[in-house]
Amino acid sequence: xxxxxxxxxxxxxxxxxxxxxxxxxxxxxxxxxxxxxxxxxxxxxxxxxxxxxxxxxxxxxxxxxxxxxxxxxxxxxxxxxxxxxxxxxxxxxxxxxxxxxxxxxxxxxxxxxxxxxxxxxxxxxxxxxxxxxxxxxxxxxxxxxxxxxxxxxxxxxxxxxxxxxxxxxxxxxxxxxxxxxxxxxxxxxxxxxxxxxxxxxxxxxxxxxxxxxxxxxxxxxxxxxxxxxxxxxxxxxxxxxxxxxxxxxxxxxxxxxxxxxxxxxxxxxxxxxxxxxxxxxxxxxxxxxxxxxxxxxxxxxxxxxxxxxxxxxxxxxxxxxxxxxxxxxxxxxxxxxxxxxxxxxxxxxxxxxxxxxxxxxxxxxxxxxxxxxxxxxxxxxxxxxxxxxxxxxxxxxxxxxxxxxxxxxxxxxxxxxxxxxxxxxxxxxxxxxxxxxxxxxxxxxxxxxxxxxxxxxxxxxxxxxxxxxxxxxxxxxxxxxxxxxxxxxxxxxxxxxxxxxxxxxxxxxxxxxxxxxxxxxxxxxxxxxxxxxxxxxxxxxxxxxxxxxxxxxxxxxxxxxxxxxxxxxxxxxxxxxxxxxxxxxxxxxxxxxxxxxxxxxxxxxxxxxxxxxxxxxxxxxxxxxxxxxxxxxxxxxxxxxxxxxxxxxxxxxxxxxxxxxxxxxxxxxxxxxxxxxxxxxxxxxxxxxxxxxxxxxxxxxxxxxxxxxxxxxxxxxxxxxxxxxxxxxxxxxxxxxxxxxxxxxxxxxxxxxxxxxxxxxxxxxxxxxxxxxxxxxxxxxxxxxxxxxxxxxxxxxxxxxxxxx
Numbered sequence: 001x002x003x004x005x006x007x008x009x010x011x012x013x014x015x016x017x018x019x020x021x022x023x024x025x026x027x028x029x030x031x032x033x034x035x036x037x038x039x040x041x042x043x044x045x046x047x048x049x050x051x052x053x054x055x056x057x058x059x060x061x062x063x064x065x066x067x068x069x070x071x072x073x074x075x076x077x078x079x080x081x082x083x084x085x086x087x088x089x090x091x092x093x094x095x096x097x098x099x100x101x102x103x104x105x106x107x108x109x110x111x112x113x114x115x116x117x118x119x120x121x122x123x124x125x126x127x128x129x130x131x132x133x134x135x136x137x138x139x140x141x142x143x144x145x146x147x148x149x150x151x152x153x154x155x156x157x158x159x160x161x162x163x164x165x166x167x168x169x170x171x172x173x174x175x176x177x178x179x180x181x182x183x184x185x186x187x188x189x190x191x192x193x194x195x196x197x198x199x200x201x202x203x204x205x206x207x208x209x210x211x212x213x214x215x216x217x218x219x220x221x222x223x224x225x226x227x228x229x230x231x232x233x234x235x236x237x238x239x240x241x242x243x244x245x246x247x248x249x250x251x252x253x254x255x256x257x258x259x260x261x262x263x264x265x266x267x268x269x270x271x272x273x274x275x276x277x278x279x280x281x282x283x284x285x286x287x288x289x290x291x292x293x294x295x296x297x298x299x300x301x302x303x304x305x306x307x308x309x310x311x312x313x314x315x316x317x318x319x320x321x322x323x324x325x326x327x328x329x330x331x332x333x334x335x336x337x338x339x340x341x342x343x344x345x346x347x348x349x350x351x352x353x354x355x356x357x358x359x360x361x362x363x364x365x366x367x368x369x370x371x372x373x374x375x376x377x378x379x380x381x382x383x384x385x386x387x388x389x390x391x392x393x394x395x396x397x398x399x400x401x402x403x404x405x406x407x408x409x410x411x412x413x414x415x416x417x418x419x420x421x422x423x424x425x426x427x428x429x430x431x432x433x434x435x436x437x438x439x440x441x442x443x444x445x446x447x448x449x450x451x452x453x454x455x456x457x458x459x460x461x462x463x464x465x466x467x468x469x470x471x472x473x474x475x476x477x478x479x480x481x482x483x484x485x486x487x488x489x490x491x492x493x494x495x496x497x498x499x500x501x502x503x504x505x506x507x508x509x510x511x512x513x514x515x516x517x518x519x520x521x522x523x524x525x526x527x528x529x530x531x532x533x534x535x536x537x538x539x540x541x542x543x544x545x546x547x548x549x550x551x552x553x554x555x556x557x558x559x560x561x562x563x564x565x566x567x568x569x570x571x572x573x574x575x576x577x578x579x580x581x582x583x584x585x586x587x588x589x590x591x592x593x594x595x596x597x598x599x600x601x602x603x604x605x606x607x608x609x610x611x612x613x614x615x616x617x618x619x620x621x622x623x624x625x626x627x628x629x630x631x632x633x634x635x636x637x638x639x640x641x642x643x644x645x646x647x648x649x650x651x652x653x654x655x656x657x658x659x660x661x662x663x664x665x666x667x668x669x670x671x672x673x674x675x676x677x678x679x680x681x682x683x684x685x686x687x688x689x690x691x692x693x694x695x696x697x698x699x700x701x702x703x704x705x706x707x708x709x710x711x712x713x714x715x716x717x718x719x720x721x722x723x724x725x726x727x728x729x730x731x732x733x734x735x736x737x738x739x740x741x742x743x744x745x746x747x748x749x750x751x752x753x754x755x756x757x758x759x760x761x762x763x764x765x766x767x768x769x770x771x772x773x774x775x776x777x778x779x780x781x782x783x784x785x786x787x788x789x790x791x792x793x794x795x796x797x798x799x800x801x802x803x804x805x
Contacts, residue, residue: 002249003183004038005164007267012184012195018164024190025168028477030177034167038248040160041133043109047100048132048154049073050144056082056089061118070095070126073151081122086140094127094142094154105130134158163248172550173464175372179269189441189478198267200384209400212277212342213284219407221311222287222324224347226379226404228387229277230396231340233257239393256394257334257341260386262365270345270374270382271366273313273322277340279332282316285342287324296320297330298362310356311348325353325370327362341396345383347376347410350463361552371550375461376410412445412457417471419452425472427484438478444471501701506639507585510603513638517631519581519605524564526587527554532563532680544589544597557589561604562653562673562689566681569608573684579609581623585694600695605631607688628688629670632660635692639701641667646731653677654689662700668692715746715773718788720795721804722766723759728799730766737770740794741787744779747771765804 005018014021022032051072059065059081066087069077072095080095087093096102096112102125103109115122129135129142132154148157155162168183176182184195205228212229216222235255237243242263243253249266253259261272290296290306297303306312311324321332325348334341353370357363383402390396423429439446439456444465448455458465465471476484511521527546533556534540544557558564565582572580583605590598607623614620636644641662649659649669657671670690678687722733730750737748752767759765770791772784795801 001168001170001178003166003168003180004245004248005166006161007163007245007248008166008180008183011181011197011267012187012193014187014191014193018166021187022166025166025183025186027480027482028186028190029171030174030183030186031169032166033169034165036165036167038163038165040162040244042103043101043133044162045132045153045155045158045160047112048094048096048102048127049150050146050148050152050154050157051093051095051126051150053087053089053091053093053126056087059118059120061120065118067120068126070124071150072097072124073149078123079121080124080126081117081120082126082141084126084128084141086143087126091141092144092146094132094144096125096127096132098124102127102131103133105133105136165248172372175369175374175463176269176461178369178372179266181268185443189438192437192441197381198385200381200388203384203388203398205398205401207401210283211400211403212280214403214405215284215286216405216407217286217288218311221289221349221352222346223349223408223410224376224379224404224406225285225287226345226383226402226406227285228343228345228383228398228402229340229400230343230387230390231277231399232395232397233339233341233390234395235334235336235338236394242389242393255334255336257338257390260389260393261343263389264382264386265365265369268378268382268385269369270378271325271369272382272386273328273344273366274334275313275321275328275332275342275344276334276338277342278338280315280321280342281319284316285321286314286316286318287346288312288314288318290320291318294320296323298323298327299330299333300327301330304360307356307359309352310359311352313344323356323360323362324348326357326360326367327364340399341390343383343386343390345379345386347374347379358549358552363551373461373463375459376406377460380404410460412459413462413466414447415456415458415466415468415471417454417456417468419454421468422472422475425469426476426479430475430479434479435475438475439471441478442474444474501698503698506698506701510635510638511583511585513634514583514605514631517581517634519583519631522565522568522582522584524561524568524584524586525554526558526589528556528558528563529553530556533559542590542592544591558586559590560588560653561586561602561691562677563681565604565606565689566673566678566683566687569606569687570681570683573608578685579613579620580606581611582606600693601698603635603692603694603697605690607631608683608685623688625670625672625688628690629658632668632670632690632692636660636662636667636697639697641697641700644668660692662697665696666693667696711773711775713774713776713778715771716779716784718770718772718784719751720768720770720788720792722768722795722799723763723802723804724766724799726755726762726764728764728801730768733766733768733795733799733801736794736798737791740791744772744774744783744787745770746773 018035022035026032049072051070054069054071054077056066056068059067066082068080068082070080071077098112098114100112101109112125126141128138130138177186188195214225214227216225238253238256238259242259246253251262257274261274265271290310290312292308294306295303296306312320313322313324314320322328348370350371350373353367357367387398443459445457446454447457530543546555549555561584569580585603587599588602592598607628610620611623611627612621644660644662646658646660651657651669653674654671655674657669659666660668668691673687673689748768748770750766750768754765792803
């Protein structure tokens with residue numbers, strides 16, 4: 001959830017800086033994930049001030065330059081060389097001081113430095129409007145008409161504002177904080193200062209007038225429905241202040257009516273919907289269940305088949321105009337020609353909205369809030385707030401009285417609180433006075449006190465507070481987890497023995513190894529999108545599905561790590577981070593053919609972009625198969641499996657690649673991610689992927705070390721060039737060599753592979769080096785030649801090799 005700090009301060013005035021507010025919110029459970037400065041123009045004109053040109057003379061060595069002295073609030077005026085034709089003594093101007101970075105309307109940012117221009121020192125720059133990003137004119141410098149003193153920041157003169165954008169990781173149970181006012185209420189409890197609802201006292205509706213009637217046919221699904229008719233509406237773009245507010249939280253302005261409904265939604269947390277009143281047939285609205293199989297075209301132009309469980313907003317004849325709390329209809333929404341608007345503000349049952357949203361795959365800002373629970377008593381306030389804003393930005397006139405159908409009042413939730421229970425669960429005494437203060441700040445009323453027992457009235461918007469334990473959790477959140485002291489006896493003098501090997505120690509060992517190679521560890525969600533697999537050639541019956549998911553994108557437990565990591569790759573590629581080396585220890589989940597569930601831990605590695613950074617000595621190199629395979633080899637070697645047996649494999653997500661076997665057990669795969677998988681996840685460049693069965697490797701891990709004395713006698717290298725059929729792999733040659741010579745052969749390596757017109761068709765050449773060593777004596781030429789001759793014979797016999805001379 002995105003919060004504008006500047007917007008938040010209109011509801012909760014505070015002098016605290018944004019970072020302190022963010023720390024308070026995080027401590028109370030509204031975790032702030034990021035803070036980002038938002039400026040109306042790049043750079044915010046930092047280092048740019050107002051000044052006065054004191055003198056202006058022609059530059060002695062340049063006809064088109066002027067030599068000026070400019071007062072910028074310092075004791076001594078600054079000498080500045082200026083090339084503008086309109087500069088003159090006595091002018092009030094905009095001056096960029098040394099060290100300021102300017103962001104022009106066109107071109108790259110540049111920094112102002114003290115310099116010499118045609119032999120004359122210049123200590124700043126007198127600016128034109130395009131040079132500071134305020135316009136496109138470069139005809140001359142900006143000449144101001146102001147009485148502000150020299151040295152006044154230019155941002156203050158131009159009325160530029162900066163804002164801090166607070167990104168909150170809102171948990172599903174905190175629907176009460178899904179708005180700027182919701183966050184303001186949280187700060188009210190934390191700081192003991194009042195939060196202010198927008199002033200709607202100027203709202204005035206006529207006592208009578210031709211109106212839109214409202215009938216609620218299912219008051220369990222829609223306990224409250226309010227509406228207001230406005231006429232004389234002038235559709236058009238929103239004013240700059242409203243557009244700026246919406247852009248600050250990542251919304252695109254549409255038109256003044258829709259923008260007002262979005263503004264109120266994010267300000268107060270109450271969704272609104274605007275109907276074109278002339279499209280409401282019969283001048284009446286019916287809130288009813290849909291007829292099963294009924295067709296309805298939503299705002300996105302999609303025809304949908306409705307279900308009997310769907311709650312719809314219908315006209316007098318029962319024709320649907322909107323899916324209640326989810327999405328509007330194509331024909332009833334406002335348009336450029338709209339002059340009469342019927343504003344809807346309602347409270348819908350969360351379960352009803354959730355079922356409709358999931359059934360039709362529609363997730364909107366409105367459904368997000370309705371699904372989790374909104375405040376039924378915010379309905380009229382939001383309606384009045386929107387009406388006043390539409391009067392301001394669209395010239396609207398309130399044409400009829402407010403319609404507010406609320407057949408059954410929704411009572412506060414009654415909860416009994418025992419003070420001794422508070423101390424027992426929190427772990428220390430909070431104090432009766434502090435508890436009262438916290439509950440008052442949270443909007444929870446104390447209705448009755450009977451000794452150590454209080455009867456509380458919890459407002460409906462706090463949907464997750466239904467029990468005594470929930471109230472105590474609320475008290476603890478505001479009191480502060482860090483204020484609960486750790487008791488001296490909360491320790492143990494006995495530690496249980498750790499398993500051998502300790503899984504965490506082994507994991508840390510491998511993590512350190514990979515991090516040392518430049519990999520970054522990621523932690524991704526265990527939930528993922530079923531469409532990744534339903535469209536692939538994998539059995540969908542093996543998917544572990546979530547029965548009551550909140551998002552269509554997170555509706556199954558992941559059967560593989562690959563796709564979660566590719567989402568991270570895509571996120572980074574979209575932000576121009578193209579060279580990535582990532583790893584994750586994560587769990588995967590599958591359903592077996594027998595109907596049982598299988599869970600295991602997998603180590604995944606992803607490589608894309610450049611494997612090495614560009615330097616003055618070496619150009620950058622793109623990541624290749626052997627970079628991924630080499631990392632896997634090092635991991636396996638660290639776990640005691642230095643020589644896995646590779647073999648070609650057909651993997652559902654890889655284009656080719658190898659399967660790795662240890663003790664004839666498949667332990668992993670490595671290869672390039674298949675193009676269709678990359679396309680499905682919108683990843684724009686090749687990715688190499690490897691996965692290892694971490695559970696099996698951990699089970700077979702042995703921490704014992706074998707120390708050997710360094711050899712006293714030198715090793716000898718011999719090279720062979722082998723021409724073989726294309727189907728012969730280096731692994732086959734390695735196996736032949738190791739079987740042929742087990743004593744002296746210490747290692748072999750391929751250092752060149754050739755396929756080309758100098759070989760006959762269907763052939764390729766391996767250039768292989770062999771390291772020979774005898775730990776007991778120096779090898780003689782005769783012994784070396786005998787070994788090499790045996791190797792050549794076996795290569796010719798078993799692999800059909802031709803030895804190139």
